[in-house]
Amino acid sequence: MQALGITITLNSLIQNLSMEKLQIEGSLIMSQILLDERWQGVAFLSLYDKKGEIVLHSNPNLIGSKINGIEDLFNKESPYYHKVTLGTGEEVFLSDTKINIKNNQYILRVALHLYPAEKLLRVSKIHLIFIFLSAFIVIFAGITTIFIFRKIEKMQIKMRELENLSLLSKVLAHEIRNPLGSIKGFAQYLFKKISDISLKEYLDIIIKESMRLERLTNELSIYANPENVNLKEVNLKEVIHEIILPFMNQHEEIKFIQQTDNIYFKTDIDKMKQILSNIIQNSVDALTDTKDKIITIRAYKTNGKIKIEIEDSGTGMDEQTLERALEPFFTTKSKGTGLGLAIVERLCEVLKINLQIKSKKGQGTKTCLIISE
Numbered sequence: 001m002q003a004l005g006i007t008i009t010l011n012s013l014i015q016n017l018s019m020e021k022l023q024i025e026g027s028l029i030m031s032q033i034l035l036d037e038r039w040q041g042v043a044f045l046s047l048y049d050k051k052g053e054i055v056l057h058s059n060p061n062l063i064g065s066k067i068n069g070i071e072d073l074f075n076k077e078s079p080y081y082h083k084v085t086l087g088t089g090e091e092v093f094l095s096d097t098k099i100n101i102k103n104n105q106y107i108l109r110v111a112l113h114l115y116p117a118e119k120l121l122r123v124s125k126i127h128l129i130f131i132f133l134s135a136f137i138v139i140f141a142g143i144t145t146i147f148i149f150r151k152i153e154k155m156q157i158k159m160r161e162l163e164n165l166s167l168l169s170k171v172l173a174h175e176i177r178n179p180l181g182s183i184k185g186f187a188q189y190l191f192k193k194i195s196d197i198s199l200k201e202y203l204d205i206i207i208k209e210s211m212r213l214e215r216l217t218n219e220l221s222i223y224a225n226p227e228n229v230n231l232k233e234v235n236l237k238e239v240i241h242e243i244i245l246p247f248m249n250q251h252e253e254i255k256f257i258q259q260t261d262n263i264y265f266k267t268d269i270d271k272m273k274q275i276l277s278n279i280i281q282n283s284v285d286a287l288t289d290t291k292d293k294i295i296t297i298r299a300y301k302t303n304g305k306i307k308i309e310i311e312d313s314g315t316g317m318d319e320q321t322l323e324r325a326l327e328p329f330f331t332t333k334s335k336g337t338g339l340g341l342a343i344v345e346r347l348c349e350v351l352k353i354n355l356q357i358k359s360k361k362g363q364g365t366k367t368c369l370i371i372s373e
Helices: 002-015 019-035 115-175 177-193 197-224 236-250 269-286 319-324 340-350
Strands: 042-048 054-057 080-085 091-101 104-113 232-235 255-260 264-267 294-302 305-312 353-360 364-372
Touching: 002 042, 002 091, 002 104, 177 197, 197 340, 232 236, 232 269, 236 255, 236 269, 236 294, 236 305, 264 269, 269 294, 269 305, 269 340, 269 364, 340 353
Parallel strands: 255 294
Antiparallel strands: 042 054, 042 104, 080 091, 091 104, 232 264, 294 305, 305 364, 353 364
16 A cells, blocks of 8 residues: 555656656656655655666666566556565565556566565564454453353352251261160060061061161261261271171172282271271272172372272263262162262261262273372
């Protein structure tokens, strides 16, 4: 647009001058345009004839010189815009326009420096980058804020659930345990006294269901009201062996592999036993419908942490089940309470243990406990 404006101005001035005046005043006019603040960035101005000779130039010393390649411009569309590199090494923008003076055709060339446009372009790029970064920061801050609010909301919901469970467990402990103990006790007494097999069958159901309710009450109490942490030094290898021994005696069909080191650390032994027992019980339950029944327990130190791995060759869990595995009361078992892994997670929080569960349908489950020394 700048080149076009200069071309129109120069052409108008040239057409109003005679050839004699043009030869005298033309270069002066071009020099004045170069000095005019309105036309910043002009490199030079020139007028060429069909032979390629310079008729006028903003640098009068170049008048009469011949430039190669000018003849070809008369065959191109006008105006013709292109870039060339000068002898100084600078690249300039050229606007070559055919004009008629006294029935003769000439090329009016306007050469512009590129640095003003490049400077403007750099400023524009910086501005765009700034806008992009600002937008990114705003979006990132918005997403982070939403994430934090959702995290807080989930924590508040969980706190309310724990408060409700805590209250419920206290009610259960106070209002249900005593009568439940009486029901179970009398049922066991009658079971021993009565010889009628059909009645014994009903009493056996009462005893088993009472025991199930008793177990549920205990699990609720553990989940909602974990006791104060009582730390003492233990040998992890001995604790694991003590936990798996009853399972080995009750489930001879399962192969238990223990690969544990003698690791001494401080923990609440009762809560640790509860965690390990619940995880192993889940692994045992997962082997019900599998041919190869193997449970592997590993315990070792790595990178300043104690790692316990319990891996089974069971049925495994699909993604949907794995996502909900730690939810209280969620279970895929017909007689499960859905509190086994929920208690594990709760006790891990109390003991500051990092709990990780990996599982695939048909490929078994691997539970990891990572403990900082």
